[in-house]
Amino acid sequence: MVLDWRQCIEAESTGDWRNVGSMCCDMDVYRWNRLLVLRPKVPLRALPSGHYNPDIVDPVTAIVNMTSMGLRAESSIMGQSLSVNDLFTSLTLEAAGLDPQSTVAFGTAAHMDNACISNVVSDGGIKVSAVVTGGIRGNGGRAGDFATYDEAETPYCHKSGTIVIILAIEAELTDGALFDAMLAATEAKSCVIQELQARSLYSPRIATGSGTDQVGVSCLRSSYVKVDSAGSCSDVGEAVVRCVRDALYRTFDLQSGMDHRTQFDPYVIMSRFGIDFKRIRDETRFPCTMAQLLDAESRLHGDTLAATVVHAVARVMDDVALGTVPEEAGLDVVRSLVEGPLLTDSMIGPFERVILDSSDSILDYICFALSTYLRHLACHRGVSA
Numbered sequence: 001m002v003l004d005w006r007q008c009i010e011a012e013s014t015g016d017w018r019n020v021g022s023m024c025c026d027m028d029v030y031r032w033n034r035l036l037v038l039r040p041k042v043p044l045r046a047l048p049s050g051h052y053n054p055d056i057v058d059p060v061t062a063i064v065n066m067t068s069m070g071l072r073a074e075s076s077i078m079g080q081s082l083s084v085n086d087l088f089t090s091l092t093l094e095a096a097g098l099d100p101q102s103t104v105a106f107g108t109a110a111h112m113d114n115a116c117i118s119n120v121v122s123d124g125g126i127k128v129s130a131v132v133t134g135g136i137r138g139n140g141g142r143a144g145d146f147a148t149y150d151e152a153e154t155p156y157c158h159k160s161g162t163i164v165i166i167l168a169i170e171a172e173l174t175d176g177a178l179f180d181a182m183l184a185a186t187e188a189k190s191c192v193i194q195e196l197q198a199r200s201l202y203s204p205r206i207a208t209g210s211g212t213d214q215v216g217v218s219c220l221r222s223s224y225v226k227v228d229s230a231g232s233c234s235d236v237g238e239a240v241v242r243c244v245r246d247a248l249y250r251t252f253d254l255q256s257g258m259d260h261r262t263q264f265d266p267y268v269i270m271s272r273f274g275i276d277f278k279r280i281r282d283e284t285r286f287p288c289t290m291a292q293l294l295d296a297e298s299r300l301h302g303d304t305l306a307a308t309v310v311h312a313v314a315r316v317m318d319d320v321a322l323g324t325v326p327e328e329a330g331l332d333v334v335r336s337l338v339e340g341p342l343l344t345d346s347m348i349g350p351f352e353r354v355i356l357d358s359s360d361s362i363l364d365y366i367c368f369a370l371s372t373y374l375r376h377l378a379c380h381r382g383v384s385a
Helices: 005-011 082-095 175-196 235-256 266-271 277-282 290-301 304-322 327-338 350-358 362-379
Strands: 018-023 027-032 035-040 044-048 057-060 062-067 103-108 116-121 127-133 164-169 214-220
Touching: 005 082, 018 116, 018 127, 035 127, 044 103, 044 175, 057 103, 062 082, 062 164, 082 103, 103 164, 103 214, 116 235, 127 235, 164 175, 164 235, 175 214, 175 235, 266 290, 266 304, 266 362, 277 362, 290 362, 304 327, 304 362, 327 362, 350 362
Parallel strands: 062 103, 164 214
Antiparallel strands: 018 027, 027 035, 035 062, 044 057, 044 214, 116 127, 127 164
């Protein structure tokens, strides 16, 4: 039987409305089925990105972020026109008793139970709130990477990893200020991703976001507090950045298990260059049992010395790829970073010396260096380099 998304919507259990938090602009946040619903008690207007709401929505009766129904159910939408996806969204909103015309809607594969709310007050006394969902492991990309699909051929393309940022600002913003706030939120998002060194899946670079990220900014329709600039260097923009950073860090941890600790891992850092367990294992033969090797790999994950060295090597590799550092000069720097700080003289025998000296690329060199270090860990259980 062919699965149809309409049948899935009709078969979904409605469930109860559950209050899970609050935001500024007198807005309550609810969970209903697979939806996160923001219900304002005062008149709002909003600037959303994405295709469902192509213009500023005024007035706004609800703002919704919804989790997808899963790959099998949504496969019946993929490849069809955006109007089909819009119909899917409209029917979902109607099922929740919401008005599709005055509801701002976003969609993601992230689960709404992992949404994080942040509330701050700017130095000037303006309240700003953000609710954020998202992951980056499944769809991370860097601005400038090659496009992964042609929307003229495949209009609807669902990807996991979407980051959705919904902002509320308790003031009356001009259209330009709404755009400013959206830019500030986007800049804050990219900063967090850079700080976590989340990889692009489409190039060996650090990601700046995902190709399906969405941002929505809402504000009061009328207020004695008026804002005509909300860039990242403004009072309101600075609050937007703080809000987004706080919520995004927390939702990355909940949705993807991603934080500074899990990211500061030699394997994670080098994964964007195609270096994985197998590549490192294949560089040499290990005179140990599989149990010893797995134990060594487990310890390498949390080895801060190795992670620090590898982080520095990755930066050199980025500079070589950009053309700012010649490959030969970069390799010389990498040798100085690795030999001594990470690979001590006792780890480098005649055989290791030949392989290391014959490496004419940073990638080959660091792969064998990590393999040598791993072999040392496997053969010297309990010995910390």
